[in-house]
Amino acid sequence: MKSKIIEGFSKLNKEQKINWLNQQYGGGSGDLKNILEQYWNHNADLQKLHDEFTENTISNFYLPYGIAPNFLINDEIYALPMAIEESSVVAAASKSAKFWLDKGGFKTKLLGNTKLGHIHFIYKGEGSKLLQWFNTHLKEELIKQSKDLTKNMQMRGGGIVNIELIDKSKEIENYYQIKGSFNTQDSMGANFINSCLEQFSKTFKTEFQKSNIFNEEEKNSLQIIMSILSNYTPDCMARAEVSCKIKDLKDDSGMPPEEFAWKFKQAVEIAEVEPYRAATHNKGIMNGVDSVVIATGNDFRAVEACAHTFASHKGKYTSLTHCDIKNDQFRFWLDLPISLGIVGGLTKLHPLVIASLQILNNPSAEKLMQIVAVAGLAQNFAAIRSLITTGIQKGHMKMHLTNIINQLGATEKEKKEILNIFKEKTISHHLVAAELERLRKEQ
Structure with missing residues (x-):
């Protein structure tokens, strides 16, 4: 066991790391070494770029990169790049695209673009006094003292949207938040938001200690726990939907359109009330969402966390998609909270990310949010369509x-x-x- 413990692993070069792994975990035969070296990129400059994306890089892990064509989105045709290893996802998305192509396609809109971050702190004084001081003094000071950080973002149309004091002391004793709302335009904005929050935190501590409103006991009680963005962005939302007359829901299974519409709506309603079904239902949505998110170099873990938190925001885990039938009209839609960027991160570095954005006509971050929502809706439509007709396994x-x-x-x-x-x-x-x-x- 001790022989597998190593000091200074990060200081070894790539070949030395692989040789050590091969000896300790590969039995020394060379098979593990061959596998790891096989997936190096033959372009040395490109491999160096890949090596610097993260730490202790020894090889590359490839995913299949597919295309789902024929997506009619807001009267424009798209081909969606999808990076995913699961069978049938790209095929299902393509099938949905074809189904809706002659029915008006997918319609999307942005429901919001505000992202959030918080200063989490403990304060043992009087809450009403803190709130009054925040509104009359601190809020303005937080904005003023972060101008150097927000200047460039404001020039691009973004910046700080709002700052609020939130009393959470009923949930944890003496616990409060300063909640910042931000518009980060075409960047995902994590670094911008976190930099602003850390500046807020410094300003807060300084101004609080300078204030003559609070006594020494209250000043000593202030403890800032952390300052961090939230990956839950319920006010950064994209909607994707499809609709048509029920008579146009002709399916190649031979099921009558009226029965198809009724069973489809029932399937969605089951996912709205039954968490066991909702988990699988939403996983299918995320098959489509994540594959485009990964292909465009965005953070699929943040996207997953946000979507599933939103699915639980009413206290019970439920479906992210909804279906309605009124006046012989079938409507199916997805409201997806999602924060994406087209600048920063890998977006200008990874060749396939650059290619993906080019295939998508180099969208803005807001348009990319809507395209990704379409991918999720299409995937869900395909899954439910199979479930209520031929079954998913065929x-x-x-x-x-x-x-x-x-x-x-x-x-x-x-x-x-x-x-x-x-x-x-x-x-x-x-x-x-x-x-x-x-x-x-x-x-």
């Missing part, structure tokens, strides 16, 4: 069949025969393995 397992064949080490000839055999048959790993074994015995 299409999913067809896409998964190639993975099973590859896992079993089939030759190209065997692949063709297996694909033909399972054109109409139920697919499972066991059945595919049995058929492959039969073919090999016959040969």
Whole structure:
């Protein structure tokens, strides 16, 4: 066990890191080393760029990069770049795009673009006195003393939107927040928001200690715990929706449009009230969302955290999508809280991120939010459509069949025969393995 503990790992070069891993965890055979080195980029400059994205880099981890074409969004045709390893996601999105292409396509709008951050602090004095001082003095001072930080953002149309004092002392004794609202324009804004909050914190401490309103006991009671942005952005929201006459919901399964609409709405309502279903329902939405978020170099972990928090904001986990039927009109929509950027981070560094944004016609951050919402809605539509008609496994397992064949080490000839055999048959790993074994015995 002690031999696997290493000091100064970060100081080793890449080859030394790999050699150490190969000896300690790869059995020394060289197989692990070969795998790691195989995925280096042959372009030395590009590999150096990749190495510097994060720490202790030893190789690259690739995801399939696919395209879902024919998305009609606000009367403009898009092809969506999607980075994802899961079978059927790109195909399902493409199928949804095709379904809605002659029905007006997807309509989107921005519902808000405000992002949030907080100073979390403890104060043991009188809350009303703190609030009065905040409103008459501190708020203005916070804005004034952060002007150097906000100047460039203001020139781009962004900056500080509002600053509030929030009393949370009923939830944790003596706990308060200073809540900052920000518009960060085309950047995701994490560094900007955190820099502003840290400046707020310094100003707050200084001004509080200078004030003659608070006594020494109150001044000594102030403890700033932390200053940090929030990845929950309920006021930074994009809506994507589709709608058509019920009679136009013709499905290739042969299900009558009226039945299709009714079952579809029921499926969404189940996800609205049943958390067990909502979790899987929303996971499908995030298949579409995350794949475009990753392809455009954005933070999919922040996007996931925000979406699932919003799904729980009424006290119970529920569906992110909704469906309505009125006057023979079918409407299906997604309100997605999401914070994205097209500047900063990897957006000007990673070649495939640059390519993705180019494919999307170099959108603004606000337009990208709406495109990503469309990807989530399309994915959810495809999933529910399958569930209420043919079932999810038929299409999913067809896409998964190639993975099973590859896992079993089939030759190209065997692949063709297996694909033909399972054109109409139920697919499972066991059945595919049995058929492959039969073919090999016959040969």
